[in-house]
Amino acid sequence: MLTIEWSATEGWQAPLIKPFGNMSLHPACSSLHYGVQTFDHSELLECIRRLVEIDQDWVPHSDSAGLYIRPTFISTEPSLGVKKPGHALLYVILCQAGSYFNNEAEALSLWADPKYTRAWEGGTGDCKMGGNYGCSLLAQYEAVDYGCQQVLWLYGEDHQITEAGTMNIFLHWINEIGEEELATPPLDGIILPGVTRQSILELTRKWDEFQVTERYLTMSQLCSALKQQRVREMFGSGTACMICPIGHIVYQGENLHIPCQDKNTQLTSRIAKELTDIQYGRIHSDWTFLV
Protein backbone atom coordinates (compact mmCIF):
# COMPACT_ATOMS: atom_id res chain seq x y z
CA MET A 1 0.00 0.00 0.00
CA LEU A 2 0.96 3.60 -0.60
CA THR A 3 0.52 5.90 2.39
CA ILE A 4 1.08 9.63 2.61
CA GLU A 5 0.51 11.34 5.96
CA TRP A 6 -0.54 14.94 6.42
CA SER A 7 -0.66 17.15 9.50
CA ALA A 8 -1.59 20.79 9.99
CA THR A 9 1.81 21.57 11.49
CA GLU A 10 4.10 19.50 9.25
CA GLY A 11 2.16 19.40 5.99
CA TRP A 12 2.61 16.44 3.65
CA GLN A 13 5.15 13.78 4.62
CA ALA A 14 7.20 11.66 2.23
CA PRO A 15 5.11 9.00 0.45
CA LEU A 16 5.73 5.43 1.65
CA ILE A 17 5.06 2.12 -0.08
CA LYS A 18 4.81 -0.64 2.50
CA PRO A 19 3.22 -4.08 3.00
CA PHE A 20 -0.56 -4.00 3.19
CA GLY A 21 -1.67 -3.84 6.82
CA ASN A 22 -4.53 -3.02 9.14
CA MET A 23 -5.33 0.57 9.91
CA SER A 24 -7.19 1.94 12.87
CA LEU A 25 -9.48 4.66 11.62
CA HIS A 26 -11.45 7.22 13.47
CA PRO A 27 -14.98 6.11 12.60
CA ALA A 28 -16.64 9.51 12.65
CA CYS A 29 -14.43 11.59 10.44
CA SER A 30 -13.69 9.64 7.31
CA SER A 31 -13.29 11.74 4.17
CA LEU A 32 -13.24 15.15 5.88
CA HIS A 33 -11.13 16.48 3.11
CA TYR A 34 -12.28 20.02 3.66
CA GLY A 35 -9.66 22.29 5.11
CA VAL A 36 -6.72 20.11 4.07
CA GLN A 37 -4.49 21.23 1.25
CA THR A 38 -4.54 18.75 -1.64
CA PHE A 39 -1.56 16.56 -2.49
CA ASP A 40 -0.02 17.37 -5.86
CA HIS A 41 -1.93 15.41 -8.55
CA SER A 42 0.95 14.51 -10.84
CA GLU A 43 3.09 13.55 -7.84
CA LEU A 44 0.29 11.23 -6.68
CA LEU A 45 0.01 9.70 -10.14
CA GLU A 46 3.75 8.97 -10.05
CA CYS A 47 3.41 7.36 -6.57
CA ILE A 48 0.54 5.17 -7.83
CA ARG A 49 2.54 4.27 -10.93
CA ARG A 50 5.36 3.09 -8.67
CA LEU A 51 2.94 1.13 -6.46
CA VAL A 52 1.47 -0.68 -9.47
CA GLU A 53 4.96 -1.34 -10.81
CA ILE A 54 5.94 -3.01 -7.53
CA ASP A 55 2.76 -5.11 -7.56
CA GLN A 56 2.77 -5.76 -11.31
CA ASP A 57 2.64 -9.55 -10.88
CA TRP A 58 -0.90 -9.11 -9.53
CA VAL A 59 -2.20 -7.41 -12.67
CA PRO A 60 -4.61 -9.96 -14.23
CA HIS A 61 -3.87 -10.63 -17.88
CA SER A 62 -7.47 -11.07 -18.88
CA ASP A 63 -10.19 -9.01 -20.54
CA SER A 64 -12.62 -9.93 -17.83
CA ALA A 65 -10.58 -8.75 -14.85
CA GLY A 66 -8.44 -5.82 -13.82
CA LEU A 67 -6.42 -4.32 -11.02
CA TYR A 68 -8.66 -2.08 -8.96
CA ILE A 69 -6.82 0.95 -7.57
CA ARG A 70 -8.51 2.51 -4.56
CA PRO A 71 -7.15 5.85 -3.36
CA THR A 72 -8.73 7.05 -0.10
CA PHE A 73 -8.26 10.19 1.92
CA ILE A 74 -9.28 10.17 5.57
CA SER A 75 -8.90 12.25 8.67
CA THR A 76 -6.87 10.51 11.38
CA GLU A 77 -7.52 13.18 13.99
CA PRO A 78 -7.24 11.41 17.39
CA SER A 79 -10.26 13.12 18.95
CA LEU A 80 -14.05 12.82 19.02
CA GLY A 81 -14.79 16.42 18.13
CA VAL A 82 -16.29 17.36 14.77
CA LYS A 83 -13.79 19.92 13.59
CA LYS A 84 -11.32 20.70 10.87
CA PRO A 85 -8.79 17.83 10.86
CA GLY A 86 -5.22 18.41 11.99
CA HIS A 87 -4.04 14.99 10.81
CA ALA A 88 -4.97 13.15 7.66
CA LEU A 89 -3.87 10.13 5.66
CA LEU A 90 -3.95 9.55 1.94
CA TYR A 91 -3.57 5.86 1.14
CA VAL A 92 -3.88 3.71 -1.95
CA ILE A 93 -4.62 -0.02 -1.91
CA LEU A 94 -4.96 -2.43 -4.80
CA CYS A 95 -6.97 -5.57 -5.43
CA GLN A 96 -7.89 -7.78 -8.34
CA ALA A 97 -11.44 -7.33 -9.54
CA GLY A 98 -13.48 -9.35 -11.98
CA SER A 99 -15.46 -7.58 -14.65
CA TYR A 100 -19.09 -6.86 -13.82
CA PHE A 101 -19.95 -6.55 -17.45
CA ASN A 102 -21.26 -9.65 -19.05
CA ASN A 103 -23.14 -9.68 -22.31
CA GLU A 104 -25.30 -12.53 -21.12
CA ALA A 105 -26.09 -10.86 -17.81
CA GLU A 106 -29.63 -9.88 -17.19
CA ALA A 107 -30.28 -6.16 -17.30
CA LEU A 108 -30.56 -4.34 -13.97
CA SER A 109 -33.83 -3.72 -12.20
CA LEU A 110 -34.19 -0.40 -10.37
CA TRP A 111 -36.39 0.75 -7.51
CA ALA A 112 -37.48 4.39 -7.84
CA ASP A 113 -39.09 5.89 -4.76
CA PRO A 114 -39.06 9.70 -4.47
CA LYS A 115 -39.12 9.52 -0.66
CA TYR A 116 -35.35 8.88 -0.70
CA THR A 117 -32.82 11.55 -1.70
CA ARG A 118 -29.20 10.64 -2.40
CA ALA A 119 -27.83 14.15 -2.83
CA TRP A 120 -29.08 17.70 -2.70
CA GLU A 121 -28.02 21.19 -3.74
CA GLY A 122 -25.40 22.52 -1.35
CA GLY A 123 -24.54 19.00 -0.19
CA THR A 124 -21.61 16.69 -0.95
CA GLY A 125 -23.28 14.39 -3.51
CA ASP A 126 -20.81 15.46 -6.17
CA CYS A 127 -17.83 14.15 -4.13
CA LYS A 128 -16.93 10.54 -3.40
CA MET A 129 -17.32 11.09 0.34
CA GLY A 130 -17.95 8.21 2.75
CA GLY A 131 -20.94 9.93 4.32
CA ASN A 132 -22.88 9.82 1.04
CA TYR A 133 -22.82 6.03 0.92
CA GLY A 134 -23.69 4.94 4.46
CA CYS A 135 -26.98 6.80 4.31
CA SER A 136 -27.88 5.33 0.92
CA LEU A 137 -28.00 1.78 2.29
CA LEU A 138 -31.50 2.00 3.75
CA ALA A 139 -32.94 2.72 0.31
CA GLN A 140 -30.76 -0.02 -1.17
CA TYR A 141 -32.16 -2.59 1.30
CA GLU A 142 -35.67 -1.50 0.47
CA ALA A 143 -34.95 -1.91 -3.24
CA VAL A 144 -33.81 -5.49 -2.58
CA ASP A 145 -36.90 -6.16 -0.42
CA TYR A 146 -39.03 -5.17 -3.40
CA GLY A 147 -37.14 -7.49 -5.71
CA CYS A 148 -34.93 -4.88 -7.39
CA GLN A 149 -31.14 -4.78 -7.54
CA GLN A 150 -30.41 -1.07 -7.20
CA VAL A 151 -32.03 2.25 -6.38
CA LEU A 152 -32.92 4.76 -9.07
CA TRP A 153 -32.28 8.06 -7.29
CA LEU A 154 -34.88 10.73 -8.06
CA TYR A 155 -34.71 14.39 -7.14
CA GLY A 156 -37.18 17.20 -6.66
CA GLU A 157 -40.93 17.47 -7.13
CA ASP A 158 -40.69 16.65 -10.81
CA HIS A 159 -38.87 13.37 -9.99
CA GLN A 160 -35.72 14.08 -11.95
CA ILE A 161 -33.71 11.00 -12.82
CA THR A 162 -30.23 11.47 -11.31
CA GLU A 163 -28.23 8.27 -10.74
CA ALA A 164 -28.64 4.50 -10.36
CA GLY A 165 -27.07 3.03 -7.23
CA THR A 166 -23.48 4.27 -7.46
CA MET A 167 -23.58 4.73 -11.20
CA ASN A 168 -24.26 7.65 -13.49
CA ILE A 169 -27.22 7.11 -15.77
CA PHE A 170 -27.74 7.43 -19.52
CA LEU A 171 -30.86 7.36 -21.69
CA HIS A 172 -30.63 6.57 -25.39
CA TRP A 173 -33.90 7.65 -26.97
CA ILE A 174 -35.74 9.69 -29.53
CA ASN A 175 -36.28 12.93 -27.63
CA GLU A 176 -39.36 15.20 -27.48
CA ILE A 177 -38.44 16.91 -30.75
CA GLY A 178 -37.79 13.69 -32.64
CA GLU A 179 -33.98 13.62 -32.48
CA GLU A 180 -31.94 10.55 -31.60
CA GLU A 181 -30.18 11.48 -28.37
CA LEU A 182 -27.94 10.03 -25.70
CA ALA A 183 -28.72 12.00 -22.56
CA THR A 184 -27.31 12.10 -19.04
CA PRO A 185 -28.10 14.57 -16.23
CA PRO A 186 -25.85 17.67 -16.03
CA LEU A 187 -23.22 18.17 -13.32
CA ASP A 188 -25.23 20.64 -11.27
CA GLY A 189 -23.88 19.66 -7.84
CA ILE A 190 -26.01 16.59 -7.11
CA ILE A 191 -24.41 14.29 -9.68
CA LEU A 192 -21.11 12.48 -9.09
CA PRO A 193 -18.83 13.52 -11.99
CA GLY A 194 -17.82 9.95 -12.85
CA VAL A 195 -14.81 9.32 -15.05
CA THR A 196 -16.75 6.63 -16.95
CA ARG A 197 -19.56 9.14 -17.58
CA GLN A 198 -17.02 11.61 -18.98
CA SER A 199 -15.38 8.91 -21.11
CA ILE A 200 -18.73 7.86 -22.61
CA LEU A 201 -19.63 11.47 -23.39
CA GLU A 202 -16.29 12.05 -25.11
CA LEU A 203 -16.38 8.76 -27.06
CA THR A 204 -19.92 9.12 -28.35
CA ARG A 205 -19.44 12.81 -29.19
CA LYS A 206 -16.48 11.78 -31.30
CA TRP A 207 -18.64 9.23 -33.16
CA ASP A 208 -20.93 12.12 -34.12
CA GLU A 209 -23.84 9.79 -34.92
CA PHE A 210 -26.52 11.21 -32.62
CA GLN A 211 -27.03 14.08 -30.18
CA VAL A 212 -25.05 13.67 -26.94
CA THR A 213 -26.56 15.89 -24.29
CA GLU A 214 -26.21 16.75 -20.61
CA ARG A 215 -29.76 17.64 -19.66
CA TYR A 216 -32.48 17.12 -17.08
CA LEU A 217 -34.64 14.01 -17.47
CA THR A 218 -37.79 13.43 -15.45
CA MET A 219 -39.80 10.29 -14.77
CA SER A 220 -42.81 11.74 -16.61
CA GLN A 221 -40.67 12.36 -19.71
CA LEU A 222 -39.39 8.79 -19.48
CA CYS A 223 -42.89 7.35 -18.99
CA SER A 224 -44.32 9.15 -22.02
CA ALA A 225 -41.31 8.17 -24.13
CA LEU A 226 -41.85 4.54 -23.09
CA LYS A 227 -45.54 4.73 -24.06
CA GLN A 228 -44.62 6.21 -27.44
CA GLN A 229 -41.85 3.62 -27.92
CA ARG A 230 -39.16 6.28 -28.16
CA VAL A 231 -36.78 4.64 -25.67
CA ARG A 232 -33.97 2.55 -27.15
CA GLU A 233 -31.83 1.77 -24.10
CA MET A 234 -30.93 2.93 -20.63
CA PHE A 235 -27.74 2.13 -18.81
CA GLY A 236 -25.64 2.95 -15.77
CA SER A 237 -21.90 3.71 -15.84
CA GLY A 238 -19.12 3.41 -13.27
CA THR A 239 -15.54 2.15 -12.97
CA ALA A 240 -16.47 -1.20 -11.40
CA CYS A 241 -19.23 -2.25 -13.82
CA MET A 242 -18.13 -0.01 -16.71
CA ILE A 243 -21.55 -0.08 -18.34
CA CYS A 244 -24.65 -1.84 -17.15
CA PRO A 245 -27.91 -2.09 -19.13
CA ILE A 246 -31.16 -1.31 -17.27
CA GLY A 247 -34.12 -3.60 -17.89
CA HIS A 248 -36.83 -2.57 -15.44
CA ILE A 249 -37.81 0.36 -13.24
CA VAL A 250 -40.38 -0.05 -10.49
CA TYR A 251 -42.01 3.36 -10.01
CA GLN A 252 -45.26 4.27 -8.24
CA GLY A 253 -46.56 0.72 -8.33
CA GLU A 254 -45.75 0.18 -12.00
CA ASN A 255 -43.10 -2.09 -13.44
CA LEU A 256 -41.70 -0.15 -16.39
CA HIS A 257 -40.03 -2.30 -18.97
CA ILE A 258 -36.99 -0.63 -20.56
CA PRO A 259 -36.23 -2.01 -24.02
CA CYS A 260 -32.84 -3.44 -24.91
CA GLN A 261 -31.57 -3.38 -28.46
CA ASP A 262 -30.31 -6.58 -30.00
CA LYS A 263 -26.63 -7.41 -29.58
CA ASN A 264 -25.55 -5.86 -32.89
CA THR A 265 -27.10 -2.47 -32.36
CA GLN A 266 -26.73 -2.31 -28.60
CA LEU A 267 -24.98 0.83 -27.49
CA THR A 268 -23.88 -0.72 -24.19
CA SER A 269 -21.89 -3.49 -25.94
CA ARG A 270 -20.39 -1.07 -28.40
CA ILE A 271 -19.24 1.38 -25.71
CA ALA A 272 -17.97 -1.45 -23.47
CA LYS A 273 -15.97 -2.88 -26.37
CA GLU A 274 -14.42 0.45 -27.25
CA LEU A 275 -13.52 1.24 -23.63
CA THR A 276 -11.91 -2.20 -23.07
CA ASP A 277 -10.03 -1.85 -26.37
CA ILE A 278 -8.57 1.40 -25.04
CA GLN A 279 -7.78 -0.15 -21.63
CA TYR A 280 -5.98 -3.10 -23.22
CA GLY A 281 -4.07 -0.99 -25.71
CA ARG A 282 -5.85 -2.41 -28.76
CA ILE A 283 -6.78 1.11 -29.83
CA HIS A 284 -4.43 3.99 -29.31
CA SER A 285 -5.76 6.69 -26.98
CA ASP A 286 -4.23 9.58 -25.08
CA TRP A 287 -6.18 8.34 -22.03
CA THR A 288 -3.69 5.50 -21.65
CA PHE A 289 -1.04 5.90 -18.96
CA LEU A 290 1.86 3.53 -19.30
CA VAL A 291 3.21 1.91 -16.13
Ligand SMILES: *Cc1c(COP(=O)(O)O)cnc(C)c1O
Ligand atom coordinates in the same frame (compact mmCIF):
# COMPACT_ATOMS: atom_id res chain seq x y z
C1 LIG B 1 -18.39 6.17 -8.11
C2 LIG B 1 -19.70 6.70 -8.48
C3 LIG B 1 -20.08 6.84 -9.83
C4 LIG B 1 -19.21 6.40 -10.97
O1 LIG B 1 -18.01 7.11 -11.04
P1 LIG B 1 -16.77 6.53 -11.87
O2 LIG B 1 -15.73 7.58 -11.73
O3 LIG B 1 -17.24 6.37 -13.27
O4 LIG B 1 -16.40 5.22 -11.24
C5 LIG B 1 -21.32 7.40 -10.11
N1 LIG B 1 -22.16 7.77 -9.12
C6 LIG B 1 -21.84 7.63 -7.83
C7 LIG B 1 -22.80 8.08 -6.78
C8 LIG B 1 -20.59 7.09 -7.46
O5 LIG B 1 -20.29 6.94 -6.18
